[in-house]
Amino acid sequence: MAAFQLLFLLMVSCVVASARPSRQIPPCHIVQMDVICRDLSLRSAPDNLPRGVQMLDLSLNQVQNLSQRTLAYHTSFHRLNLQSNRIHFIQPGLFQNMSDLKVLDLSKNHLSVFGFSKINVGPLTAVESLDLSSNGLYTGMSDYFLADSPLLTNLSLNSNSITKIGQHTFKGSLSLKKISLHNNVILEIEDGAFDSLKNLTELDLSKNSITCIRDFNLHRLKVFNLSQNSMELFCSVDSRAAYELQTLDLSKNKMLYFPSLPQNNVLRYLDVSRNLLGNLSKGLDTPLNDLMYLDLSYNRLTNVSESFFTLMGSLEVLNVSNNCIGSFSVTTGAVLRSVRTVHLGYNSLRSLTVGADALPSLERLYLQGNDLATLDHGVFQRLPKLRQLQLQGNGLKICASERNRRTGDGCVSFSYIPNLQFLDISENNLPTLPADAFAETPLRLLDVSRNPGLDMDQDALSGLDRSLVHLLVRENNISRLDTHLSALRSLKHVDLSGNQLTSLPQWNKESSIESLNLQSNNLVTLEDGNMLGLKRSLKTLYMGSNPLSCCRNLGFVHMVQSSALDVPDLPSVTCVYDDASAPVNIGAVSAEACRAANTSSYIIAAVLALIGLAALLALLVKCCRSRKRKHSRGYRA
Numbered sequence: 001m002a003a004f005q006l007l008f009l010l011m012v013s014c015v016v017a018s019a020r021p022s023r024q025i026p027p028c029h030i031v032q033m034d035v036i037c038r039d040l041s042l043r044s045a046p047d048n049l050p051r052g053v054q055m056l057d058l059s060l061n062q063v064q065n066l067s068q069r070t071l072a073y074h075t076s077f078h079r080l081n082l083q084s085n086r087i088h089f090i091q092p093g094l095f096q097n098m099s100d101l102k103v104l105d106l107s108k109n110h111l112s113v114f115g116f117s118k119i120n121v122g123p124l125t126a127v128e129s130l131d132l133s134s135n136g137l138y139t140g141m142s143d144y145f146l147a148d149s150p151l152l153t154n155l156s157l158n159s160n161s162i163t164k165i166g167q168h169t170f171k172g173s174l175s176l177k178k179i180s181l182h183n184n185v186i187l188e189i190e191d192g193a194f195d196s197l198k199n200l201t202e203l204d205l206s207k208n209s210i211t212c213i214r215d216f217n218l219h220r221l222k223v224f225n226l227s228q229n230s231m232e233l234f235c236s237v238d239s240r241a242a243y244e245l246q247t248l249d250l251s252k253n254k255m256l257y258f259p260s261l262p263q264n265n266v267l268r269y270l271d272v273s274r275n276l277l278g279n280l281s282k283g284l285d286t287p288l289n290d291l292m293y294l295d296l297s298y299n300r301l302t303n304v305s306e307s308f309f310t311l312m313g314s315l316e317v318l319n320v321s322n323n324c325i326g327s328f329s330v331t332t333g334a335v336l337r338s339v340r341t342v343h344l345g346y347n348s349l350r351s352l353t354v355g356a357d358a359l360p361s362l363e364r365l366y367l368q369g370n371d372l373a374t375l376d377h378g379v380f381q382r383l384p385k386l387r388q389l390q391l392q393g394n395g396l397k398i399c400a401s402e403r404n405r406r407t408g409d410g411c412v413s414f415s416y417i418p419n420l421q422f423l424d425i426s427e428n429n430l431p432t433l434p435a436d437a438f439a440e441t442p443l444r445l446l447d448v449s450r451n452p453g454l455d456m457d458q459d460a461l462s463g464l465d466r467s468l469v470h471l472l473v474r475e476n477n478i479s480r481l482d483t484h485l486s487a488l489r490s491l492k493h494v495d496l497s498g499n500q501l502t503s504l505p506q507w508n509k510e511s512s513i514e515s516l517n518l519q520s521n522n523l524v525t526l527e528d529g530n531m532l533g534l535k536r537s538l539k540t541l542y543m544g545s546n547p548l549s550c551c552r553n554l555g556f557v558h559m560v561q562s563s564a565l566d567v568p569d570l571p572s573v574t575c576v577y578d579d580a581s582a583p584v585n586i587g588a589v590s591a592e593a594c595r596a597a598n599t600s601s602y603i604i605a606a607v608l609a610l611i612g613l614a615a616l617l618a619l620l621v622k623c624c625r626s627r628k629r630k631h632s633r634g635y636r637a
């Protein structure tokens with residue numbers, strides 16, 4: 001009986017199953033003529049695609065054999081996304097009749113298997129963009145896909161195993177504009193491999209094993225990426241022909257010399273960072289009149305002379321950081337006239353010379369991580385457009401204001417720099433921050449952190465009333481900060497963390513401080529009176545790692561507990577009820593506990609007082625009695 005029931009059940013379920021269409025439409029997402037069937041474990045497209053379907057996304061499925069059947073006999077596609085399947089075979093001629101198919105994505109499949117079969121995929125009649133990346137393709141295999149692709153403009157062969165670009169690789173795809181061969185193992189490019197591609201403007205050969213380009217002659221190329229190869233040499237054909245190259249990325253190679261660029265060029269962006277350049281003293285004989293961006297960082301340069309830049313009249317960004325440059329000087333306004341950013345950080349600079357009219361457009365100057373100890377005191381005052389100055393990690397001293405500056409003490413002045421807004425002078429072993437140090441300089445951000453023992457004058461920040469927004473005085477190991485902050489009406493963010501502060505600076509009711517970091521100090525109490533000044537504006541307070549007293553900060557406790565204040569480091573904000581008790585989290589403090597603690601101490605005090613009183617009384621009584629006795633004795637006598 002039971003066995004019969006089971007059989008019956010099985011039969012019913014079979015009937016039900018066969019009653020459904022054999023391949024039911026899975027939950028594909030259909031928007032007008034676009035069908036999205038991502039990640040549904042499909043081996044082929046659903047049968048009932050809408051007629052005239054234009055976009056089919058079958059990515060992340062299990063398609064193995066790509067044929068008319070897999071695509072449900074539709075040919076109307078404009079875009080086909082077959083990324084991340086297991087395709088190892090394509091029916092030859094499949095795309096021939098797809099006269100609208102412009103974008104074909106076959107990336108992340110197993111097409112090297114198809115490549116080994118040496119079968120041609122047939123015409124890619126209309127395809128303009130083809131992605132064959134991550135298919136394990138070897139040298140020559142791309143030929144089976146490209147042999148007849150007359151309209152192909154955009155090709156990706158990224159992340160394959162191609163070692164050589166042959167002369168005939170692209171002979172069936174003469175419309176190519178952009179080729180990406182990133183992340184292959186290309187060692188060799190045969191002469192003329194790209195010559196027939198008259199419209200080629202973008203070539204990405206990054207992350208390969210190319211050691212040199214000897215006769216660069218791709219006149220139409222606009223973007224050439226050779227980053228992450230083993231390039232030692234880049235030479236151009238010596239001719240007067242015009243080149244359209246705008247962007248050349250040679251970063252992360254082994255270049256010993258500056259590349260030899262075409263004479264007649266319009267290069268705008270040149271990246272030679274992370275190479276082995278040791279020496280630019282040869283000077284440049286090729287004008288780079290259009291060059292706007294030059295990155296020479298992370299090389300071994302010891303000396304960059306200003307004459308090197310004479311033929312780069314349009315340069316806006318110069319990065320020579322992370323080299324071994326000992327001195328840098330620009331004496332005239334004739335070179336680097338339009339440069340806005342100069343990055344000289346992390347060298348061994350001991351001297352910096354800026355002539356009277358030099359660097360008239362400079363806005364950002366990065367000098368961090370050098371050995372600058374003395375500078376011409378007015379060096380920054382001569383830079384009319386300077387907005388940002390990074391000086392952290394040097395050994396500079398700051399001059400007092402112009403008025404009471406003693407000349408010749410090697411200090412550098414930060415007053416009267418008309419456009420300076422961001423100044424970082426942390427980690428300079430600054431001894432003092434004198435009064436009026438920033439007079440007539442509209443600083444918005446000032447970082448004087450990690451200058452141990454920095455003695456800041458009361459008036460150090462005077463003149464910044466309307467401009468200063470951010471003030472950072474972290475890890476200076478100071479126990480008090482007497483500098484007047486209450487006049488700084490724009491000040492919103494103050495970081496005083498990592499010091500030994502036992503009291504807070506004074507602020508008044510006009511304060512607009514929104515965030516305050518007091519982490520890791522020696523604060524026992526926040527002095528309600530002083531905090532009141534901040535109450536109106538303060539939104540965020542970091543307060544962890546301070547020896548706070550619970551009962552002397554009930555105002556603050558209330559602010560925290562009523563969520564009037566955001567305390568992001570709340571878990572580390574603890575306090576103690578008295579010297580003997582263990583720290584508790586500020587969120588758990590109760591006023592009752594403080595009152596109880598208070599009451600018990602009242603009682604003890606009262607008891608002690610009573611005992612004292614009793615003792616006094618006893619003493620008095622005793623005293624009177626002995627007097628009486630004396631008297632009586634007297635009487636007796």
Ligand SMILES: *[C@@H]1O[C@H](CO)[C@@H](O)[C@H](O)[C@H]1NC(C)=O
Nearest residue numbers: 065066067068069088089091
């Ligand atoms: C792929 O499918 C087609 C048609 O469905 C079939 O003729 C062919 O044998 C299949 N090829 C492979 C390698 O599975």
Ligand SMILES: *[C@@H]1O[C@H](CO)[C@@H](O)[C@H](O)[C@H]1NC(C)=O
Nearest residue numbers: 068075092093094095096097
């Ligand atoms: C392409 O179209 C032609 C004519 O319409 C037809 O004979 C041929 O079988 C089609 N080929 C494919 C692969 O669909």
Ligand SMILES: *[C@@H]1O[C@H](CO)[C@@H](O)[C@H](O)[C@H]1NC(C)=O
Nearest residue numbers: 129130131132154155156178
């Ligand atoms: C070229 O194809 C790649 C991937 O195949 C794509 O990311 C890129 O947007 C395409 N570029 C153009 C200009 O069509």
Ligand SMILES: *[C@@H]1O[C@H](CO)[C@@H](O)[C@H](O)[C@H]1NC(C)=O
Nearest residue numbers: 150151174175176197198199
């Ligand atoms: C190159 O581009 C031009 C203009 O876009 C076009 O007329 C020409 O047909 C293209 N050449 C090739 C070989 O595709």
Ligand SMILES: *[C@@H]1O[C@H](CO)[C@@H](O)[C@H](O)[C@H]1NC(C)=O
Nearest residue numbers: 182206207225226227247249
């Ligand atoms: C060159 O390729 C690398 C690696 O893919 C990439 O990080 C870099 O941004 C590219 N350079 C340019 C100028 O596009």
Ligand SMILES: *[C@@H]1O[C@H](CO)[C@@H](O)[C@H](O)[C@H]1NC(C)=O
Nearest residue numbers: 257278279280281282302303
């Ligand atoms: C710089 O290169 C030139 C030749 O290119 C050489 O004569 C000179 O010694 C080099 N200087 C340094 C400091 O390496």
Ligand SMILES: *[C@@H]1O[C@H](CO)[C@@H](O)[C@H](O)[C@H]1NC(C)=O
Nearest residue numbers: 281302303304305306326327
């Ligand atoms: C740097 O090079 C310039 C010009 O080649 C030369 O005058 C100067 O002495 C060099 N400086 C150093 C420190 O080598």
Ligand SMILES: *[C@@H]1O[C@H](CO)[C@@H](O)[C@H](O)[C@H]1NC(C)=O
Nearest residue numbers: 273295297317318319341343
């Ligand atoms: C060089 O400096 C520029 C400007 O600051 C920056 O954009 C670029 O990323 C830096 N280059 C490297 C390799 O860090």
Ligand SMILES: *[C@@H]1O[C@H](CO)[C@@H](O)[C@H](O)[C@H]1NC(C)=O
Nearest residue numbers: 451452453476477478479500
């Ligand atoms: C911090 O200051 C104290 C004296 O106030 C001193 O003993 C200590 O060495 C200083 N620590 C540092 C890191 O400078």
